Amino acid sequence: MDQQNTTLSRHVTSDGIVVWSRCACGRLRMDLVPTGGGRGLVAGPCPHCARDTDPR
Template sequence: MTQRNTTLSRHVTSDGIVVWTRCACGRLRMDLVPIAGGAPLSAGPCPRCHTGPDPLTPDQG
């Protein structure tokens, strides 16, 4: 069985794109991709299941 992240929501904010995902193991993760450049910010990634979301690509299920 392939482990996948599920995108729960994606929001454009004044700072960038915020993406909330749920890991295959059930853990919640938040990613901020800044509009003005700079390093992305992540909170809550699972060390075993981590694959970051692509904020511009819709979730495929």
């Protein structure tokens, strides 16, 4: 799919930045972008919609 995700909110936490977004099909996605260069965490990605934007 060539439709982009919509960023709903960003929240600074002690572990990094939590980004909530909605993909083209309407499914919610949560990304944790850690401070300090650690490995990120993703919850709820849609297997059918491409993630074509960086959550940062």
